[in-house]
Amino acid sequence: MSQSTSQSTSQSTSRTINTSAQPEHPALAGYGWDAGWQAEFLRATADPAAAGPDPLPGRVVRVDRGQCDLVTPAGTLRADTEYVVPRDPMRVVCTGDWAVVDATGTPPYVRTLLPRRTAFVRSTSSKRSEGQVLAANVDHALIAVSLDTELDLGRIERFVSLAWSSGAQPLLALTKADLVPDEATVAHLVADAESSAPGVRVLPVSARTGAGLDPLATVLAGGTTALLGQSGAGKSSLANALLGYRTQRVQAIRDQDGKGRHTTTTRNLLPLAVERGGGVLIDTPGLRGVGLWDAEEGLGQAFSEIEELAADCRFQDCAHEAEPGCAVLAAVESGALPERRLHSYRKLLRENTRLAARTDARLRAQQRKLFKQRQELGRHLGERKRGPRRKA
Structure with missing residues (x-):
C-alpha cells in the first residue's frame, strides 16, 4: 500500500468512526447543528478525494442567483452553488440547507448538500410538474x-x-x-x-x-x-x-x-x-399562491377527522359523494362534520391528484379509466330513467 493510499484510508476512517460523539463546531450549535448533522457530515466527507482537503460544514442563510451565504465554523462565507447541479429543482440549494463547503476555492463553493430532514415544498406557479422548496x-x-x-x-x-x-x-x-x-x-x-x-x-x-x-x-x-x-x-x-x-x-x-x-x-x-x-x-416572502405538492399525507393529517370517519364507510374506496353507507356523509347530515370541511377536503384532494398525475403516467391512465367508467355509468343510468327505446 502506498503512503498516500494509507493516509487517505486513515483520514477516511477518522471521519467515520466517531458518529456518536459530541458534535464538533460548537459555534454552529445555535443554528441547529447537532450529533445527527455531525454524523451526516462525516459520511459526506468520508472520501477525502471527493470532499477536498479541508471541508467545512455550513448552513445556508440566504440564496441569491447562483450564490449563497452560509454560516460556518470559519465565519460567514459567500459561496458559489454551481457545483451542485440544479437539474432536479428539488435539490437546488435552499435556505436552511446544511452543506459541505470547500472554503479553499476561489471563490468558495458548495460541494454537496447533506440529506434534508424536512422540506416545505409548494408547486410552481407554472403548469410544469415541478416543486419549489421554500425552506429546508x-x-x-x-x-x-x-x-x-x-x-x-x-x-x-x-x-x-x-x-x-x-x-x-x-x-x-x-x-x-x-x-x-x-x-x-x-x-x-x-x-x-x-x-x-x-x-x-x-x-x-x-x-x-x-x-x-x-x-x-x-x-x-x-x-x-x-x-x-x-x-x-x-x-x-x-x-x-x-x-x-x-x-x-x-x-x-x-x-x-x-x-x-x-x-x-x-x-x-x-x-x-x-x-x-x-x-x-x-x-419567507408573502405567498399569494400556495399550490399543493405531494400533499396526500399532509391532507390526511389536516383533515384527520374525515379520515377517521372514512374508516367506518361501507366501501373501502368510498369517495364520500353519494355512496350508501358513507360515514362521512352521515356525519355531515347529522351536523357532526361541517359541510364546508368536506368541500374543502374534496377540492384539495382533487388538486393534489391532478398535480400528481402530471408526473405519473400510470396515475393519468387510471384517471382516464375512471372518467370513462363514470361516463358509461351515467349513460346507463340515463337509459334506465328514460326506459327502453320503442321500435318504429
Whole structure:
C-alpha cells in the first residue's frame, strides 16, 4: 500500500468512526447543528478525494442567483452553488440547507448538500410538474394569519396541509390580535381556526403590544422555524418581535383592497433572540399562491377527522359523494362534520391528484379509466330513467 493510499484510508476512517460523539463546531450549535448533522457530515466527507482537503460544514442563510451565504465554523462565507447541479429543482440549494463547503476555492463553493430532514415544498406557479422548496430542515412551520380581515379557513387548511406534508410541526399565529375589539371575539376566532386545523396549536399574538409572544417563543425555542403567510399578514412585524431586533422593514397594507405589499423579498435564516430561548427563523416572502405538492399525507393529517370517519364507510374506496353507507356523509347530515370541511377536503384532494398525475403516467391512465367508467355509468343510468327505446 502506498503512503498516500494509507493516509487517505486513515483520514477516511477518522471521519467515520466517531458518529456518536459530541458534535464538533460548537459555534454552529445555535443554528441547529447537532450529533445527527455531525454524523451526516462525516459520511459526506468520508472520501477525502471527493470532499477536498479541508471541508467545512455550513448552513445556508440566504440564496441569491447562483450564490449563497452560509454560516460556518470559519465565519460567514459567500459561496458559489454551481457545483451542485440544479437539474432536479428539488435539490437546488435552499435556505436552511446544511452543506459541505470547500472554503479553499476561489471563490468558495458548495460541494454537496447533506440529506434534508424536512422540506416545505409548494408547486410552481407554472403548469410544469415541478416543486419549489421554500425552506429546508424546518422543525416548525409558523403560519401567520391576520385578524384584521375575515379568516380564510380554506387558506388555513391549505397551509396546514403543506406544513404537515413537509414533516414539520405546523403552528398558527393569529396576528394583529390588538385590532380585535374584545377577548370574546378573539376566543371565537381561535376556535374557528382550531376547527380548521386539528392537532395544530393556535396562538393569538400582537407584535405591537407583545401579547402572546412569550408562549409562542417558548414553543419555537431552540429549533428552526419557517415563517409563512400571505403578504399583509404581519409576518415582518412578527419576525422583528421574535428576533428581538428590527431586521425586516414593515409596510402598511393597501387601503383599497386590504392586501399587503411584499416587504420581505428573499428567504433569510436569522437567529432568534437568546432571551426568548434561541433557535433560528427562516422569514419567507408573502405567498399569494400556495399550490399543493405531494400533499396526500399532509391532507390526511389536516383533515384527520374525515379520515377517521372514512374508516367506518361501507366501501373501502368510498369517495364520500353519494355512496350508501358513507360515514362521512352521515356525519355531515347529522351536523357532526361541517359541510364546508368536506368541500374543502374534496377540492384539495382533487388538486393534489391532478398535480400528481402530471408526473405519473400510470396515475393519468387510471384517471382516464375512471372518467370513462363514470361516463358509461351515467349513460346507463340515463337509459334506465328514460326506459327502453320503442321500435318504429
